[in-house]
Amino acid sequence: MALTAFVAASLVSSAATIGTAAAASGRGHAPDPTMNVQLLALNDLHGNLEDPQGSAANITTGIDPATGKPVTVPAGGVARLATQLREARAKNPNSLTVAAGDMIGASPLLSGLFHDEPTIEALNEIGLDVTSVGNHEFDEGRAELLRMQNGGCHPTDGCYAPGRTFSGAKFPYLAANVLDEKTGWPIMAPVSIKYVNGAWIGFIGMTLEGTPDVVTAEGVKGLKFEDEVKTANLYTKLLKAVGVKSIVVLLHEGGVPTSGVYDYDCNAGGSLGLSGPVVDIAKNLDPEIDAVVTGHTHQSYVCNIPDPKGQPRLVTSGASFGRLYTEINLTYDKRTRDIVRTQVSAVNRIVSRNTTPAEDVRTLIENWQKLAAPVGNRKVGYIQGDILGRGAPTSESPMGDLISDAQLEATAAADKGAAQIAFMNPGGIRSDFQFKQANGEGDGVVTYAEAFTVQPFTNMMVTQTLTGQAVLDVLAQQVSGSNEASPRYLQISKGLTYTVDLKQTGAARIVAGSVKLNGEPIDPAKTYRVSANEFLAAGGDGFPAFKTGTAKLNGVSDLDALTAYLAAHSSPDAPLAVPAADRITFLR
Known part of the structure; x- marks a missing residue:
């Protein structure tokens, strides 16, 4: 009850705003009753700002029929990712960039040496709008995660550049199923409501319930991780109560597709070519949830998994390390203020090494490289x-x-x-x-x-x-x-x-x-x-x-x-x- 009251209070101010906007939108008859809302989705970046190296550098694009071995191309690099995201947004002004956790943690030296401040700054620069937490966001504990959100210099290392204080993330981290053991309240915002040129989209962010099994005990001390389905369904009801009908779950839990090819169609052949925890989770999520962006398994897939009413629902994942992003297209009905589920589509896009790096992100990375070089080299x-x-x-x-x-x-x-x-x-x-x-x-x-x-x-x-x-x-x-x-x-x-x-x-x-x-x-x-x-x-x-x-x-x-x-x-x-x-x- 305390949790429900807490969330209701945090959303009540949104209800009046959404209601006023809805009334205003209904005063005229728009030429087109629907609009396309684009989501550009990431997951499992793990602080890979530079080009990923070794086996992690490649994306599987096919299978060589002669040898049966994967055909791969090198991909990734956050400055290139920034360019491609900006190009995608330029084609659709109704765009949000979202992520499904593990954006930091288990990071290469360039980010890890500085407790992932470089990655948060890069994500600010590329325009991330909202992300869920993942298990690796808890590698250094709750206090450090809150510092990533709110800013401030590291408690023992201090500030890394003279006269410059880390400002924190400009985007919200969502942790709907991560509760303080003592208060029973989420340790961070559970949901985020985004307004896109007339469309209201609600995001619920969660990590896997099993996070304590894959993180050190110190990292999750004093925290309780709730069931993903129970949590998402609770917040879906609360979002609907304040007038938000278009709902997307950002979930740091995933599955394993039958094929490792980046653009594999999970539904090819009439059966679901995906296994793992996300399948049962997706099948039990409230039918009012319109799409599920996932992560954790570092796999790439675009699937439709039936909801409890048997209707197909989009579930996606974009590999890891910034080698892919997922372009999701949602058709938003302005009259019902809901997503038209039959008109939802998605595709994974490779972050090509042939892409020209974004100058501002490249400069940001070079500045951190100079600080890291004496140690890293x-x-x-x-x-x-x-x-x-x-x-x-x-x-x-x-x-x-x-x-x-x-x-x-x-x-x-x-x-x-x-x-x-x-x-x-x-x-x-x-x-x-x-x-x-x-x-x-x-x-x-x-x-x-x-x-x-x-x-x-x-x-x-x-x-x-x-x-x-x-x-x-x-x-x-x-x-x-x-x-x-x-x-x-x-x-x-x-x-x-x-x-x-x-x-x-x-x-x-x-x-x-x-x-x-x-x-x-x-x-x-x-x-x-x-x-x-x-x-x-x-x-x-x-x-x-x-x-x-x-x-x-x-x-x-x-x-x-x-x-x-x-x-x-x-x-x-x-x-x-x-x-x-x-x-x-x-x-x-």
Whole structure:
């Protein structure tokens, strides 16, 4: 009741305004009773202001019929995105630019080094009108997210440019399903009502209910994350109560399409080619909601999913890292003040590298590059070839091997934790190491900026004692519980090996007796010292067995572990070999 009263009070002033405008619009007969409202939608930018690198640089445009392999083109760069958005707006003055979360967090060094102030400034410049929060907006906690919205210098780092204070976002962050545990109220605005040349559009912004499972406990301390459907349906009723009938949900939750091609038609062939949490959410959202802009899974799709009345409703997602944006066209009926659902369409647009960068955004980025250069350009290692992480074609990646080995070495000494095993969550590996960079910085050189892009969270390492049974449980939880539908294979340090039987289901996929450490079977009754980053060690990503650990010792950050390992094991004359990624055997 307190929540309902809070929201009603926050919207009541809008009701009179909308009612007055509606009465005025009804005094004459417009030549055309409908108008086109354009939404330009983004999601999962993750602070990628510069051209994305490695596998994250490309968009899949098709499949080569001869080889069956994806055909890709490089895409992205916020200054190019700005140009294309401005060109799209020039063709339709009834335009809004919206986003579905994770615009910041897990960012490359250029943004992450400055706590994502550069990204907020760039989003201000490109004209973002409204966004939902995503899980990564909580990486540094509620106070830092509020600073992103309201401005002010960082509480410990201060201001980054003399005489210049960070002004915050000019657009509202929406967090309808993120409540303060004590008050029960949303921590930020739940909705935003936008007026576009006679059209009133209401936006409801949410992150996934499971945000606490994918963010450190400190990041979501004191917060409660509500069910997406329940929340959206509540605010839909409240928006309708104040006269807003055209409603769009900005939801940081998504799905996985059958095809990875950027313009894949999810409804081709008469069946829905999309799976994942967003499908059930979309099917249960109030039929009064006209479209759903999604994110989180970094996929690209434009789908129609039936609402509770069986009517098709648009659900979209535009990949990640600013490589795409989604152009959504809504037909707005001026008489009913509602969207004509049968006339809603959308298409994903590639942010082409051939686009001329917007000068103002390019200048903004160059100014931050100058501040970041002394840190980012420092050489931290040398490699013999590409070391793939996010872009690896297999569940075990060469980068995963490298990171887990680095974490084991950083925590193996008796006074550092005496670790015998290190685990790394795959979602924490954000990019690849490329032997040859597109910017020509030097073949085989790894800079601090590149290491930061791969490991941007700077999570602290935790070494703890687990029983052998708990180690086996951790491995079983990769393919069971919350990870059964979409297995999440941890990256493992040298010496640990096991076999996965993909013909089995659930925990049975981990072949009994195959888990060995240095050739010896893991003994369920013995204890082992196990290292993982603080997020994983606290049970994140669906691994509660980690929470059974004892005798915990905190260590260096994951990024420091990686750079120290590169320094110790590579040089210009003896670059690091590409790890073999052969510790997990997959039976098919």
